[in-house]
Structure formats: structure tokens, C-alpha cells
Amino acid sequence: MPSYxxxxxxxxxxxxxxxxxxxxxxxxGFADATPDVVEAVIAEGAKLCEEVLAPLNRVGDTEGCTRHPDGSVTTPxxxxxxxxxxxGGGWMGLSMPxxxxxxGLPHTLNSVMQEFVSGANIALGMYPGLTQGAMAALLEHGSEEQKQTYLPKMVEGTWTGTMNLTEPHCGTDLGLLKTKAVPNGDGSYALTGTxxxxxxxxxxxxENIIHLVLARIEGAPAGTKGISLFVVPKFLVGPDGTVGARNGVSCGAIEHKMGIHGNATCVMNYDGATGWLVGEANRGLNAMFVMMNEARLAVGIQGLGQSEVAYQNAVAYAxxxxxxxxxxxxxxxEKAADPIIVHPDxxxxxxxxxxFNEAARALVIWTALQADIAHRSEDPAARQAAEDHMGLLTPVVKGVLTDRGFANAVDAxxxxxxxxxxxxxxxxxxxRDARIAQIYEGANGIQAMDLVGRKLPRxxxxxxxxxLAEVEGFCKENAEDESLKVFTGPLMKSLGHLQQATMWLMQNAMAKPDNAGAAATDYMHLMGLVAMGYMWGRIAKATAEKKTSGEGIAERLDARLATGRFYVERVLPETGTRLARISAGSDAVMAVPAELF
Structure with a gap:
């Protein structure tokens, strides 16, 4: 039985x-997050995940979810x-107001908890994870009445939430969606679609599920400019906040999936279901992107969580x-053979x-801190810098951590x-569970195109x-530190590869867009390699300082430095290969006619 x-x-x-x-x-929120509080929160979260959620992981995989004739679903x-x-432990509302x-604690602590939950039981963790994303969208774009109606119950976990985007004929291209919303005349809408x-x-x-649904109001413009966001509860909510009659939304089927069997992945039928507009009409994608960005970061964390738990079990076996x-x-x-952990391969x-795990964890925490700054700081310059970071690195966290997370699970x-x-x-x-993270909340090829096509030139x-300036500044600031040269030297070289790749795209993507498309995935991974190399630089600096001051256990500090050295010597040089692929352009990629594939 695997452990976590x-x-x-x-x-x-x-x-x-x-x-x-x-x-x-x-x-x-940070003033309340004293070192003692942070340590207590993280320790309690770890205990819950290790002792309660992890033992249910295999149960969820073997049993799966069951849909009954009346459309109801039971979990494992x-x-x-x-x-x-x-x-009941208050984890749903850890960072909510x-x-x-x-x-009201920092979002960073919630991101830490998301990793623990994803490593312990990714399928179960998706139920509260989606709810937190739905709460973020309502908090940002919902009316005050909607916030008061839904958020307290979602925070306490009595109600959960979902996001409803994809339709049978459209996934990434949401401009094709057909779910329609017809005004009821009382401020609500009737939603119909699948x-x-x-x-x-x-x-x-x-006791209730609050669906956030993208639909097109009757007569709205075609394409993405005519999409609106609606809140559609499974059970209608009365003026006093009590759950009332069943709404016209139901589960038509449970998808038969490769993994995450413990999570009910449903076909949802909307048959004149009553919903209410969230935010402005025809601005639904803008509102939903709050939830999608939350979800993309959370999915990146899922990749890390699966990599970590797979690693732990592989080490125990080795x-x-x-x-x-x-x-x-x-x-x-004294034994018939040696344990396989002695073998170099x-x-x-x-x-x-x-x-990867140690650097990816640092990248997640660094990015989560930027989210806290973006939402909580009163300094406009600090908020802008944090928002820039989030916009640039969200596709990298999602795409790179899930690609590598799956590959690491296979290697484990x-x-x-x-x-x-x-x-x-x-x-x-x-x-099997790690595989979906590369696909949902925007397939990784789309994340790469988002990075190259939108985030890079913004x-x-x-x-x-x-x-680029921050990473270069770190390298130059620590260039004379003998203990860090093994990190800053390779990092500076790989940063040069990223700068060359960026310049190549600037010179070759506008005139020939296929060059951007062909380079996108390699560019995303090149940037991820450099970002994690930078994280290792900062980790090494902090570790060396602890060694100098005599803090910590020397053997563990040495092991951390050795792990970082392995990264810069054996993993980071991949940036050269990525640059070569990017610089090759799109000619060979696009040369074979579609009919000859």
C-alpha cells in the first residue's frame, strides 16, 4: 500500500x-500568520492529509463514483x-475573508495545503479545490447579494462549487459554445444546454452544489464577446438562505476515465435551469478567468503533488x-544482493x-506570495509587479509542473x-491520476501558446x-560567493539561452506566426528550467547561510546542496537543447501536408 x-x-x-x-x-492577513501559527497550520494540514485523506486514495481509485437512475451521484x-x-477543520476558507x-490567512498557506492534499488524494481534493476557485470568482465579480447568499455556505463547506465551460463540440475554443440563457423577466435566466x-x-x-456556467444570452454576439457567466445552484436558495426545490440541472452520465476515479466527472444537462448573471452581460470569460487562473495554478500544484508522492514511494522501494x-x-x-538505490542509474x-520537486515547490510558494501581494498590498507598484509575475508564470507553473509531474510519476x-x-x-x-493535469484547465500546448502569444509581449x-532582470541581478549579486558559483555560473548560461530564445521570437514570430507556434512548448519549458534554476540559486544561498550559522542538521543541508548541484549540472543544461529547437523555426514542423500524416 503506498504511503504519503x-x-x-x-x-x-x-x-x-x-x-x-x-x-x-x-x-x-499576514500579521496573524506568525511563525508559530504558520507552523501549527502546516502541521495540522499535514496530519489531516497523511492520516485521513491518503488512506482513501486507493479506495477512490478502485470504487469510483456511481450515478443512480435518478441522476444522483455517490462518491467512494x-x-x-x-x-x-x-x-470541518476550516480548510475551505483558510484564505477567504x-x-x-x-x-483571512495568506493564500500562500492555502497553496501549501493544496500540495499536501494533491499528494495525499488528488481526486478527493478536487471537490474543495473547485469550490475555492468558484468562491474566488464570486468574490471578484459577484454582486453583494450573491456573495452573501453563497460564500458563507461555501466557506464552511456545506455547499460546494464547480465551473462549467466545456461542451461536446468545444473545449479550448469557447466562442463556439451553444448553451443559451433566456431572460425570465424577473432578473433570472433559464439556461439550456449540455x-x-x-x-x-x-x-x-x-447539501448544495453551486455551478458557475458559461452561456450565451439570447441575441448576444457570436464568439467569445457574447459569453456571459451565470450562477446556477443545484437546489434553489430561498430568501432566508435555506435550500429549496431542485433546479433544472442534473448529471446525465459519469465519464469513464483513465484516472481520478474518485472524482465525479459529469455530463451536466441544463434543462431550463434557473441562473443569475454574474458580473456584466457578455463579459463572462473575464469573470471566469479568475476561476480558471486559480485552477491553473492549483493544477500545476497537482503535478507537483503527484511527483512528490510517487517519488516518496519509489525511494522507499529502492x-x-x-x-x-x-x-x-x-x-x-551480508545480504544476497544490494538494494537498488546503490546503482547510479x-x-x-x-x-x-x-x-524537480524541491525547485517546483519553491516556484509555487514564490508565485503564491505574488498572488497575496497582488490582492493585499496597498502599494500600486508592488501590486503591478506581482500581477506581472502571475500573468507570466501561471502558464509556466501549470504547463511545466504537470508535464514534469507526469514524467516523474512514470519514472518513479x-x-x-x-x-x-x-x-x-x-x-x-x-x-493515471497525474495524466489529466496536462489536459484540463487548458491543455499544456495552449498554456505554451498563451505564454508566447499573449503573456510575453504584453x-x-x-x-x-x-x-530576466531579477534572475540576472541575483547571479551578479552573488557572483563572488565561492559557495554559490556552482549555481550562478550555469544559471547565467541558461539565462542567456532564454534571452536568445526571446530575441529569436521577437525577430521571427510576427512575420511568420507558425514560428511562434512551433517554438511555444520548448519556450515554456526553457523558461521553466530557468525559473527553477533561479529557485535553486535562492535555496542554495539560504542553505549555505544556515550552514555558516550552524543552524540545522549538517547532513540534511549538505544533501539539499547536492540535490541543487545535480539540478544545475544534469537538468539545467537542457536549456541549450530547447534553444536549438526554438531557433530551428517551423519549416520542418509544417512541411508534411496534412493528408500525408
């Missing part, structure tokens, strides 16, 4: 030593109790599995995963040999120039 242990020590090191979490105490055994423990029942791939679309975990002898002589002469695999499975292919060992579930390239 939340990386509490690593998280506290990043918060306290790398990013100086206490320095943000001037921001709303134990999921209701697990969800109640999560909601106190006026709606939340704790949505597919709706995660947590129906279930037995909460320490125990006896096969062959070490190339440098027996390490366990096994170490290479495990170190590749480990070096490989450590088990044939046992990795056997369901009872649990590694195949990590592979505001004259301001966000990208700021990112």
Missing part, C-alpha cells in the same frame, strides 16, 4: 529562510467522512528492493525527480520494475524584462 508524508520541513524552510515570510507582516466509501474532516466566515467533463458536477458530499551488486563492490555483503532517476513507476505495472503496488494510479514585454 507531507514535506513539512521543506515547506517551512522555504517560507522562513528562502522567502522571508515574516517580512510580509504589513499585508492584511469514506470520501464523505474525509471531506467533512477537511471542511473573515466577513464570509473565512480565516456541458461535459465537469469535475465534481454531482456528488453526495454537500531502499528495500535487493537486485544485483554495486559497481564499486558490495554495499550489503537508479540514483539518476531519483535525483532528477527530487531536484519504473523503479518498481514489473511491480510498478501491477495495480496492488499503487504506482500506476499515480501515473505591456511591451514588461513582465518578461522584469523576470
Amino acid at each position: 508524508k507531507a514535506p513539512v520541513e521543506d515547506v517551512l524552510f522555504l517560507l522562513n529562510d528562502v522567502f522571508g515570510f515574516a517580512r510580509y507582516s504589513n499585508l492584511p 466509501k469514506g470520501f464523505k467522512a474525509g471531506y467533512d474532516a477537511y471542511a 473573515a466577513e464570509y466566515g473565512g480565516q 456541458k461535459i467533463f465537469i469535475s465534481a458536477g454531482d456528488h453526495d458530499l454537500s 531502499r528495500d528492493r535487493l537486485q544485483g551488486r554495486s559497481l564499486t563492490g558490495a554495499k550489503a555483503p 537508479v540514483r539518476r532517476t531519483l535525483m532528477t525527480i527530487r531536484s 513507476q519504473q523503479m518498481f520494475g514489473g511491480h510498478g505495472y501491477i495495480e496492488e503496488w499503487g504506482m500506476s494510479q499515480f501515473v 505591456d511591451g514585454g514588461r513582465a518578461m524584462m522584469r523576470f
Whole structure:
């Protein structure tokens, strides 16, 4: 049976030593997040995930969800109790405003909790995760009446939320959607249409489900400019806030999926369902993007969570599995063979995963801190810089962390040999569950195109120039530090690759758009490699300072530095390959006629 242990020590090191979490105490919500409070919150979150959610992971995979003839859905055994423990602990509203029942703590702590939940039980974690995204959209664009009606119940977990975008004929191209909304004459609308791939679309975990639905008001313009956002509860809500009659929305089927079996991915039928406009008419995508951006960051975190849990189990197996002898002589002469962790190729695999996990975790926390600054700071310049960061790095976090998270789950499975292919060992579930993260909330190819086509040139390239300047500034500032040269030297070289790739796109993408399309995925991963190389630079600097001051356990600090050195020596050089692919242009990519494929 697979196990999971939340990386509490690593998280506290990043918060306290790398990013100086206490320095943000001037921001709303941070003053309450004292070091003792932060440590207590993270420890309790870890305990919940390890002891309650993780044991339900395999149950969810084997049982799945069940749709009944009346359209109702039940979740796997134990999921209701697990969800109640999560909601009852106040985790749903960890970073929500106190006026709606939340704790008002920094969003950064919620991102940490999202990693723990994703590593312990990704399918169960999607129910509260989607609710948090729905709450963010309502908080930003909902009317005061909508906020008062829905948010308190969602914060306490009594009600959950979803997002309904995709239809059978349109996924990425939402301008094609057909779900229509007809005014009822009383301020509400009647929604009719079908949505597919709706995660947590129906279930037995909460007494009501609040659907956020994209639809086109009758007579609205075609394309994305005619899309509006509506709030459509499963059960209508009375003036006093009580749950009333069933609305005209139901689960028509549960999708049969490769993974995340414990989450009810539904076909949702809207048959004249009553809904209310959220925000302005024909501005629905603008409102929904709040939820989608929250979800994209959360999905990136899912990639990290699956990479971490797969790594932990692969390490445990590699320490125990006896096969062959070490190339440098027996390490366990009293046994019939050595544990496979002595073999260099096994170490290479495990170190590749480990070096990614630590850097990716830092990238997530760095980005989550920017989200807190963007939403809580009173300094316009600080808010703008944080928003630039979020816009630029959201597609990188989503695309790179999920691509690598899946690849790492596969590599961790490989450590088990044939046992990795056997369901009872649990590694195949990590592979199957991780796969969806590359697809939903905008497939990774779309994330790459968003980065290259929209985020890179926005505001004259301001966000990208700021990112490049920050990384270069770090390298120059620490250039004379002997303990960091092993990090800053390779990072500066890879930063040069990113600068060259950026310049190449500026010179070759406008005149020939296919060049941008052909380069997009490589560019996204090139940027991810550099961003995580920068994270390793900051991690190494903080680690070296702890060694100098005599803090921490020396062996663990040395292991962290060795892991970072592996990254800059064995992973970061991939930037050269990515640059070569980008610079090759699109000619070979587009050369073969479609009919000859």
C-alpha cells in the first residue's frame, strides 16, 4: 500500500529562510500568520492529509463514483467522512475573508495545503479545490447579494462549487459554445444546454452544489464577446438562505476515465435551469478567468503533488528492493544482493525527480506570495509587479509542473520494475491520476501558446524584462560567493539561452506566426528550467547561510546542496537543447501536408 508524508520541513524552510515570510507582516492577513501559527497550520494540514485523506486514495481509485437512475451521484466509501474532516477543520476558507466566515490567512498557506492534499488524494481534493476557485470568482465579480447568499455556505463547506465551460463540440475554443440563457423577466435566466467533463458536477458530499456556467444570452454576439457567466445552484436558495426545490440541472452520465476515479466527472444537462448573471452581460470569460487562473495554478500544484508522492514511494522501494551488486563492490555483503538505490542509474532517476520537486515547490510558494501581494498590498507598484509575475508564470507553473509531474510519476513507476505495472503496488494510479493535469484547465500546448502569444509581449514585454532582470541581478549579486558559483555560473548560461530564445521570437514570430507556434512548448519549458534554476540559486544561498550559522542538521543541508548541484549540472543544461529547437523555426514542423500524416 503506498504511503504519503507531507514535506513539512521543506515547506517551512522555504517560507522562513528562502522567502522571508515574516517580512510580509504589513499585508492584511499576514500579521496573524506568525511563525508559530504558520507552523501549527502546516502541521495540522499535514496530519489531516497523511492520516485521513491518503488512506482513501486507493479506495477512490478502485470504487469510483456511481450515478443512480435518478441522476444522483455517490462518491467512494469514506470520501464523505474525509471531506467533512477537511471542511470541518476550516480548510475551505483558510484564505477567504473573515466577513464570509473565512480565516483571512495568506493564500500562500492555502497553496501549501493544496500540495499536501494533491499528494495525499488528488481526486478527493478536487471537490474543495473547485469550490475555492468558484468562491474566488464570486468574490471578484459577484454582486453583494450573491456573495452573501453563497460564500458563507461555501466557506464552511456545506455547499460546494464547480465551473462549467466545456461542451461536446468545444473545449479550448469557447466562442463556439451553444448553451443559451433566456431572460425570465424577473432578473433570472433559464439556461439550456449540455456541458461535459465537469469535475465534481454531482456528488453526495454537500447539501448544495453551486455551478458557475458559461452561456450565451439570447441575441448576444457570436464568439467569445457574447459569453456571459451565470450562477446556477443545484437546489434553489430561498430568501432566508435555506435550500429549496431542485433546479433544472442534473448529471446525465459519469465519464469513464483513465484516472481520478474518485472524482465525479459529469455530463451536466441544463434543462431550463434557473441562473443569475454574474458580473456584466457578455463579459463572462473575464469573470471566469479568475476561476480558471486559480485552477491553473492549483493544477500545476497537482503535478507537483503527484511527483512528490510517487517519488516518496519509489525511494522507499529502492531502499528495500535487493537486485544485483554495486559497481564499486558490495554495499550489503551480508545480504544476497544490494538494494537498488546503490546503482547510479537508479540514483539518476531519483535525483532528477527530487531536484524537480524541491525547485517546483519553491516556484509555487514564490508565485503564491505574488498572488497575496497582488490582492493585499496597498502599494500600486508592488501590486503591478506581482500581477506581472502571475500573468507570466501561471502558464509556466501549470504547463511545466504537470508535464514534469507526469514524467516523474512514470519514472518513479519504473523503479518498481514489473511491480510498478501491477495495480496492488499503487504506482500506476499515480501515473493515471497525474495524466489529466496536462489536459484540463487548458491543455499544456495552449498554456505554451498563451505564454508566447499573449503573456510575453504584453505591456511591451514588461513582465518578461522584469523576470530576466531579477534572475540576472541575483547571479551578479552573488557572483563572488565561492559557495554559490556552482549555481550562478550555469544559471547565467541558461539565462542567456532564454534571452536568445526571446530575441529569436521577437525577430521571427510576427512575420511568420507558425514560428511562434512551433517554438511555444520548448519556450515554456526553457523558461521553466530557468525559473527553477533561479529557485535553486535562492535555496542554495539560504542553505549555505544556515550552514555558516550552524543552524540545522549538517547532513540534511549538505544533501539539499547536492540535490541543487545535480539540478544545475544534469537538468539545467537542457536549456541549450530547447534553444536549438526554438531557433530551428517551423519549416520542418509544417512541411508534411496534412493528408500525408
